[in-house]
Every structure is written in structure tokens, then in C-alpha cells.
Amino acid sequence: xxxxxxxxxxxxxxxxxxxxxxxxxxxxxxxxxxxxxxxxxxxxxxxxxxxxxxxxxxxxxxxxxxxxxxxxxxxxxxxxxxxxxxxxxxxxxxxxxxxxxxxxxxxxxxxxxxxxxxxxxxxxxxxxxxxxxxxxxxxxxxxxxxxxxxxxxxxxxxxxxxxxxxxxxxxxxxxxxxxxxxxxxxxxxxxxxxxxxxxxxxxxxxxxxxxxxxxxxxxxxxxxxxxxxxxxxxxxxxxxxxxxxxxxxxxxxxxxxxxxxxxxxxxxxxxxxxxxxxxx
Amino acid sequence: xxxxxxxxxxxxxxxxxxxxxxxxxxxxxxxxxxxxxxxxxxxxxxxxxxxxxxxxxxxxxxxxxxxxxxxxxxxxxxxxxxxxxxxxxxxxxxxxxxxxxxxxxxxxxxxxxxxxxxxxxxxxxxxxxxxxxxxxxxxxxxxxxxxxxxxxxxxxxxxxxxxxxxxxxxxxxxxxxxxxxxxxxxxxxxxxxxxxxxxxxxxxxxxxxxxxxxxxxxxxxxxxxxxxxxxxxxxxxxxxxxxxxxxxxxxxxxxxxxxxxxxxxxxxxxxxxxxxxxxx
Numbered sequence: 001x002x003x004x005x006x007x008x009x010x011x012x013x014x015x016x017x018x019x020x021x022x023x024x025x026x027x028x029x030x031x032x033x034x035x036x037x038x039x040x041x042x043x044x045x046x047x048x049x050x051x052x053x054x055x056x057x058x059x060x061x062x063x064x065x066x067x068x069x070x071x072x073x074x075x076x077x078x079x080x081x082x083x084x085x086x087x088x089x090x091x092x093x094x095x096x097x098x099x100x101x102x103x104x105x106x107x108x109x110x111x112x113x114x115x116x117x118x119x120x121x122x123x124x125x126x127x128x129x130x131x132x133x134x135x136x137x138x139x140x141x142x143x144x145x146x147x148x149x150x151x152x153x154x155x156x157x158x159x160x161x162x163x164x165x166x167x168x169x170x171x172x173x174x175x176x177x178x179x180x181x182x183x184x185x186x187x188x189x190x191x192x193x194x195x196x197x198x199x200x201x202x203x204x205x206x207x208x209x210x211x212x213x214x215x216x217x218x219x220x221x222x223x224x225x226x227x228x229x230x231x232x233x234x235x236x237x238x239x240x241x242x243x244x245x246x247x248x249x250x251x252x253x254x255x256x257x258x259x260x261x262x263x264x265x266x267x268x269x270x271x272x273x274x275x276x277x278x279x280x
Numbered sequence: 281x282x283x284x285x286x287x288x289x290x291x292x293x294x295x296x297x298x299x300x301x302x303x304x305x306x307x308x309x310x311x312x313x314x315x316x317x318x319x320x321x322x323x324x325x326x327x328x329x330x331x332x333x334x335x336x337x338x339x340x341x342x343x344x345x346x347x348x349x350x351x352x353x354x355x356x357x358x359x360x361x362x363x364x365x366x367x368x369x370x371x372x373x374x375x376x377x378x379x380x381x382x383x384x385x386x387x388x389x390x391x392x393x394x395x396x397x398x399x400x401x402x403x404x405x406x407x408x409x410x411x412x413x414x415x416x417x418x419x420x421x422x423x424x425x426x427x428x429x430x431x432x433x434x435x436x437x438x439x440x441x442x443x444x445x446x447x448x449x450x451x452x453x454x455x456x457x458x459x460x461x462x463x464x465x466x467x468x469x470x471x472x473x474x475x476x477x478x479x480x481x482x483x484x485x486x487x488x489x490x491x492x493x494x495x496x497x498x499x500x501x502x503x504x505x506x507x508x509x510x511x512x513x514x515x516x517x518x519x520x521x522x523x524x525x526x527x528x529x530x531x532x533x534x535x536x537x538x539x540x541x542x543x544x545x546x547x548x549x550x551x552x553x554x555x556x557x558x559x560x
Contacts, residue, residue, distance in 0.1 A: 111511050112495045118513025119468065152432040154468035155495050155511050165470050188399065188434035190445050215392045215435050220497060231391050231435050233398025 001239050004250065005277040009037030012066045014209065014253035015045055017272070018265035024049045026265070028061045034269040038249045040067035040105070040207075046095060055099045066249045067145060067180070067207050068096040072106035072158065074129030075122045077115030082125060085109070089133045096142045103143040103206045105180055106130070108158040122159050130173060138176045145206040146170070147180035150188075152220050162186070163195035170204045180207035181241060182253065184224055187213060187232040193240050200244020208241050210234055210280055211254045222257035226271060228279030238280060250280060281519050284530065285557040289317030292346045294489065294533035295325055297552070298545035304329045306545070308341045314549040318529045320347035320385070320487075326375060335379045346529045347425060347460065347487050348376040352386035352438065354409030355402045357395030362405060365389070369413045376422045383423040383486045385460055386410070388438040402439050410453060418456045425486040426450070427460035430468075432500050442466070443475035450484045460487035461521060462533065464504055467493060467512040473520050480524020488521050490514055490560055491534045502537035506551060508559030518560060530560060 004010055013036045015027050022030060024045040031039050039058070046054040046068075058065055071092040076082045089104075096104045109129070114122040130144065137144055146166040149158040160166055163186055166179045179199050186192050199205045212230030217223050227234055238250065252272045254260050260268050284290055293316045295307050302310065304325040311319050319338070326334040326348075338345055351372040356362045369384075376384045389409070394402040410424065417424055426446040429438040440446055443466055446459040459479050466472050479485045492510030497503050507514055518530065532552045534540050540548050 117511060118516055119470075120513075123470075150432065151430060151468040152497075152500075155493055155497075159468065161468055162470065188431040188439065188441055190399075190403075190442065213435055217432075217435075217500060220432075220500065231397060236398055 001235070001242050004280060008035035008273065010250055011036050011273070011276050012038035012040055012249035012251040013269070014040040014069065014251050015042045016069070017252055017254045017260065018268055019045060020261040022265050024054055025057060028057055028063065030265060030269050031063055032061060034273050036063070038064040038066040040069055040251055040253070041065065041099070042069045043092060043095065046099060051095050051098050058099050064249070065099055065101040066251065068092065068099065068101035068104045070107050071104040071133070071144070073109045073113070075109035075111070075114040075125045077113065082129070086129060086132050089129070090136050093133065093137045093140055093142050097140040101142065103145040103178070104137070105145045105147050105207065107147060107149060108160040110154060110156045111159050112155050119154065119159050126160065127169070130169060130177065134173055134176050143206055144177045145180040146177065147182060148185055150185040162189055162191070163199065164191055167195055167198050167202070167204070170199070170202060178204035178206035180209060181205060182209035183232050183234055183237050184209070184211050184213060187237065192237070196240045196244050200246065203245070205241060205244060205246045206248070207251060208238065208246060208248065209251045209253045211252070219257070222255050224255045226254060226260060227252070227275040234280045250276065252276070281515070281522050284560060288315035288553065290530055291316050291553070291556050292318035292320055292529035292531040293549070294320040294349065294531050295322045296349070297532055297534045297540065298548055299325060300541040302545050304334055305337060308337055308343065310545060310549050311343055312341060314553050316343065318344040318346040320349055320531055320533070321345065321379070322349045323372060323375065326379060331375050331378050338379050344529070345379055345381040346531065348372065348379065348381035348384045350387050351384040351413070351424070353389045353393070355389035355391070355394040355405045357393065362409070366409060366412050369409070370416050373413065373417045373420055373422050377420045381422065383425040383458065384417070385425045385427050385487065387427060387429060388440040390434060390436045391439050392435050399434065399439050406440065407449070410449060410457065414453055414456050423486055424457045425460040426457065427462060427487070428465055430465040442469055442471070443479065444471055447475055447478050447482070447484070450479070450482060458484035458486035460489060461485060462489035463512050463514055463517050464489070464491050464493060467517065472517065476520045476524050480526065483525070485521060485524060485526045485528070487528065487531060488518065488526060489531045489533045491532070499537070502535050504535045506534060506540060507532070507555040514560045530556065532556070
């Protein structure tokens, strides 16, 4: 396994971790101060700076832009909604190309937005959406990273909920699409080791995200923990990912409205850096 | 598919649905007033009445006791804890035999109680626990129904989180063990139809539970919905279960601290009865 203490540049910072208090330029500067090698910015912060200005700032920083957050949300209740979602995703791909991002992270879309009961219709919309977006993304060189989300988000955010499902989609769509493995979303999955190995053989692992599952978890979305504060055996999963050939970044992404988002981002990055060494 | 309007006796009431306001005798009487054919009582309510008295009351009611809640919680941080859990489960089997329950429902146990990071150790404890309990339960004729819980409970309650995992355990342990399929825990699972068919072929479906997934869900444990108020396509899943040969009860089990538990149980049963006809 790679030594994150000796190679701090293997870490990436997902902007969500500190975005409540910092704008994109501040996040870039924070990454540099704390030795991160990459950044995964969010669309609204890139747009707030201006896409061209953001591209310039990111290039000047020397940081790798390992992912762009986010695309997807392909489900909708009618044709107009589906078309709008696709258009939004095309813009995300354009922006990703402009800022030099390796991939757009796709949160598939939930059942609720599909306007139908049950999950089958949403799955069809998601497949159609990925297929259409891939046609657009392939010429740009921007890859699409399907991120399976925890099953508790199947209704609200994404009904691709296992790495197996994401891998199946990659098999179906081929070149230009891959997966992002987030320990928070996948740690419970009995098939995780096998599906990570499968993605590794396919060469489709485009991202590896870390945070922790807290006990108790008091909010479905915004109560994620700092690595080491929860129950996930992160080194075990990182070992699987790296044994599968993954040589990319370890991305810190923490949604924590009540704790980490309230703290000084400088402290958040200091602790993240320490936990990358001791708990990942 | 069976007609629940013409056959109200196919419904079972899980005591949790109304237990905040009713004791076991009141629940039994409510089941009879509302035409339920079966009941799934909880251990503490049976013990509060006295196991022999509960057995007598249940027998007198004519209700089938289709499940007993609950056993499992096999994970523990040390040998004493594991032994205590097994002893508690043996008592649950004894009580189930006394009250004439068809099975003890097993909530496997979570990672947290195992005292270790990661899920592998908890899985081993659960397998050991089921194996030991089966040796005890088989002679009594009481079956063990492994209920896969939603992955969001992997840490706190049960790290058997898919029907596939529960089916794998059934394959491993053979006679005397089966599964309980709850739409709330399993609706998101892409493999659900296939795994229901597999359980059907094995003849191991011991229970089918209904409630609904609300949007939004505000609490991980106690914000479950009345059938029809959420996003689950319950008739679709019931169709799969019955096509797989399941001829048992449709059990209403609603954990709803903020809504249904606060209402008059008489109303809860009236609405449940209606929704069994219109939304299941």
C-alpha cells in the first residue's frame, strides 16, 4: 500500500469539506498550504469565480483537478425535465474540460425525481442519461465517474447504490465511463472487495473518497465523520483499491453540517492531513 | 397475486406498529376486531404479560403467531457478551415455542457491538451465533428467520444487509433457517427480484413485511411510513414474493415515532387495513 505520510501529494481535497467557509480560491490556497496534490471542486464555486478564471487559478496552482462535482441527477418526471438534466450535464462536461478535470462525478439521480413509484423507471432514465452524456463527453476526453451512493439515498439522490451496479453500467457503456468508490457509501457491502477487484481489472476506478461512518449517525446526509472517528476500516478498503491497481488520489470528502463545516477550515485540513496518515 | 381485500385474514400485525399505546392483550383484541389473521408480538410485551399467560391468550384468540420479535444481535466485544447473546436467543426460542410462534425473527447484530473496526469480525460472530442457535432451535421446531436490514443499520443493528447475504447464510446452514423480506429494508436492491426467486426455490421465505419509505426520511430508525405514503412499489415486490411461492402473511410493521405511534391505534389499524387493500 502506498505511504500517505511520505506522499502527501497523493491526497485530494473535495471542496465540500470546507466550502461552507471558503470560496474556491481559498480552497486552492488551503490545498497548497497543506500539501494536497489535487482538488475536486464543485460547480457552483467554479461558476462563482467564473469558469475561465477558475481554470486559470487551478492551472496556476499546479493542483491536479481529479474530479468535478457534480453531474448526474438524470431522473425527472417528464421529457422537459430529462432534457434539462442532460443539458445541465453537458455544461458540466464543458466546464470540466475547461478547468482540466479528469472526470465528472455522477450522482445518478433518485427515484423521487422520476415521479414514479418503484425503482425500475428511474434506472431506465439513468441509463439513457449516461448513454447520451457519454456521446457528448467522449470527444472532450472528460471521463464520467459513476459514484454509487449508499442505499439510503436511493429515493432522494441516486438509485445506483452498489459498486456492482456501477460496474455493470461500466460494462454496458464501455470507454469513457468509470466508477468512484467512496468508503462511506460502500463499506457495508459484502461484495465490495470482489467488485473493487472487478473494477480494477476493467481499469475503471476513477476516484477513491474517504470520510467515516459515525455511531450514531443523526442525519442521513450531513453527519459524516472525519476519518478515524467512525467504524469504517478505511485502510482495509484502500488496500483493496490499491491492490486492484488504483494509482489515483485519496480524496477527503466530508459532509458534516454540525461539526466539521462549523470549524475553521485551517483546522479541518490539519486534522484531515493527520488522519490521512493515521486512519487511512 | 392473492386478493387482500377478499382475504383480510392474510394480514398479520407486527406489535411494534401499535405498541406505544397498547399492551399485548389490547393488540390481540385489535387484531381480532380488524380481521387480522396473525400477529407478530415482541418479547418484552410477552414477558410483561407472562409467557404462559401470553401463550394462553394467543391460543384463545385463534390468531396465528407468524413471527416472534426478536432474536439475533449476535455481535459482542468479548466472549462473555457473545455467550450472553446466545443465552438470550435460546430464551427467545423457548418463548417462541411456548407461544406457538412459527419463527424467531433475527436481527443479526451490528458492527458497533462487535467492538472492532470493519465488518468482517461481526460477520464471523453472526455466523457462529446462528450456527449455535440453530442447534438449539431445530429440535423445538421453531424456525429462525434472518431479516436483512437496510444497509444504514450495518453499524448499529445488523450487518446482514441484503437478501443475497441472508440467502447465502441459509444455503450455508440448511434446515431450520429462512429469511424475512421487508420492503423497507430491501426495496432499493437491484438484485431483489432475483434473490426473492432464489429464496422461493429454496422454500425459505418465512415472512413478508410491509411499510413505506418516506420522502424525506428524517430519522434513520423511527420515520417509516404507512403503506402508500412513500415511494416503494409494494405490489411489485409482493408479486415477486408470491410468484416465488410464498403463501404466508403480509405483516404490517411500522416504526413511526412522530406520526403513527402517536395516533389512536384503532385509527392505525383502520388505515393499515385500508392500505393493505389499496397500496399493497
